[in-house]
Amino acid sequence: MFGLRMFPGGTHPHERVNGKSVNGGNAIVDLPAPARVVIPLQQHIGAPAKALVKKGDAVLMGQKIGEAGGFVSAPVHASVSGKVVAVEEIEVAGGARTQAVVIENDHQDAWVELTPAAHPETMSAAELQQLIREAGIVGMGGAGFPTSVKLTPAGDKVIRTLVINGAECEPYLTADHRLMLEKAGQIIDGIRLIMLALDVKRAIIGVEKNKPDAIEALRACCTGVGGDGITVMALPVMYPQGGEKQLVYATTRRKVPAGGLPIDVGCVVCNVGTVYAVQQAIREGKPLVQRVVTMGGLVNNPGNFMVRIGTPVSALIEACGGLQNGTKMLISGGPMMGASLHSDEVPVTKTTSGVLALGDEAIDPEENPCINCGRCVKTCPMQLVPARLDLLVRNGDFDQAEKCGVLNCMECGACTFACPAKRLLTQSCRHGKRVISMRRKQEAAKAAAEKAKD
């Protein structure tokens, strides 16, 4: 049966880090709030939030400090109580620059007045969606798409199934694993609440079967009151099982059309971390001000931490006993899709699932000529031909690359991982995608300008 639950392609990056990824046993520990937090106003896809505070303002924990800057946007909240010392531009993971609110912690953790929903079961879908929006919840698996937008389908789209992503297919990361183990009850409760907000009767939690304890914990909670309609599905261990389209296919046998979204096949996908945040927002009234982060790799005591949003990565590293010699890279996220950090001052955001310290193995080796072995084709979960796309992009033939489907690439990194010639295949596809989308924007702008002239 497991054989049937497979998406095409895939690879096994876990094998490469055997032993090093086993901090799944480390329970989530509260990381003490740092002396100051730096909270970016852009931690999501869409318009950046607009600052509601200025230098010198006193803020309470959970107070809204940034207002959503549009429909596809999310508000931002203070993760400590204290005083705003600056609103300034900073650099976040991936190198982008954004405005951020810097708060000096008074170490009181004085919360704003919390208003938990008394009877969410009697609330309308729209009311629940509004609660989720106000709590600043975004996709916490890494993409950061505002959750309330995802839960508000456009017009004629019918949603039948809520798919919960508990696959956690990136090596090293165990944040979701621990969350499923320790907060199984809250996650099931959260799923139930999202089902109400979506008005769907069916939810499927997909978990890779290398986490049998998490599967068991979730199943134990499902049998209780209100578990109806929720299935926990054990999935094969295969990267990228947690890819949105791959997960939808594995759990529902439905193929999300190329260029489309899960909603096109009646599905909405949420990460378990997001579900937990929704549960906290509705039941406790708490906005999203902290998240679980795995600190792994070349640190002395790797582990999982409940971290306040805006905590600098250096505080996490310190809590783990410091970096080991030979650390060359810091990664925000997993080793396959994470962004590298040039500095340890970068803050943890809503989408930081992990921070990894990696050594020489993470430095790109020298590239060799393609030998046409086909490993990239075999591993590509989107059924592309990465070797060919690589060549087209390098030759500047972006039109042909687009025809060959480069825009379908989700940059999972499986091809670059598998390539024996160590070619930068994913990187080429990423470059190709960026150039194509840039050209489209330019053409649209040009067309608009000409129209204005007429």
Added chain:
Amino acid sequence: MRNNFAVASSPHLRSKATTQRIMLEVCLALAPAGIAGVILFGWRAALLIAVCVTTCIVSELLWQLVTRQKVTVNDFSAVVTGLLLAYNLPASAPVWMAVIGSVLAIILVKQLFGGIGSNFMNPALTARAVLFISWSALMSAADPAPISAIYDPIANFVGKLGAGGIDVLSGATPLNALNAGSTEGLSLMSLLMGTHGGMLGETCAIALIIGGVYLCIRGIADWRIPAAFIGTVFVCYFFMGGAEMALYQLLSGGLLLGAFFMATDYATSPITGLGRVIFGVGCGLLLFVIRAFANYPEGCSFAILFMNVATPMIDRFTMPRPFGEVKKHG
């Protein structure tokens, strides 16, 4: 605060597979057939293997030095070419011919077209074809009787084990006999052990199967190519002459060496799974046509070379559709 961490585009993790490891494993998989060749054909086989491998390495090195390219000899692909070329020579071939073949394979077929991964025909096979056409008398397996077998005790033992006597070792190759319409004087055991005439690395079926299956299990060669290739030949001969005939055909000539080690050459075979099946079936059909209806007793190298040339076209027509992309109607 530390802000001197290296930055790069993801992914930040790589598999252990390298071109060098792959080529080394191919060499390893080719070893049994080479050892069998030396046992069956004696020191001349060892000499030819050594000459081909050395010449291939030296020509690649010199070429890359002279043209000021990056030296890639340490990827072991030249060793693979040398081994394959040697296995495709009769043990009686003169050394100068082995040298010419190796230089042709590396310079003309591989380097002039861009080096590893860029050649459009298999270097060893093309060189063999050139030698075969230029010096057919020296290249033909008409005088393939294992030279050393008469006085080599090991071969003697193997020979006795295989065919009940060394007298079977002399005479025409199995394919000559088969194409003359008879399976007389042939035994399955002799074909499996390689105690019959032929090129020095192609006769011992057991050694080739061990190496080939190893490559497929390790995922280095795509099993689809040998499966489709050998399967097609079997089916064709099964309908032509029955199961026994088909089995003899499979174990004779260069089919196993070609199907496992030369048709699976990455650079000259399609990149997609479906393409590789088509490629294998095409090789099988061409081999059958050449063996059964043409003048050549052996069609393996030409079948593969034809399909090498067809590979870009196969790749073009077997481009997979991206996941979730619907076939356009109308």
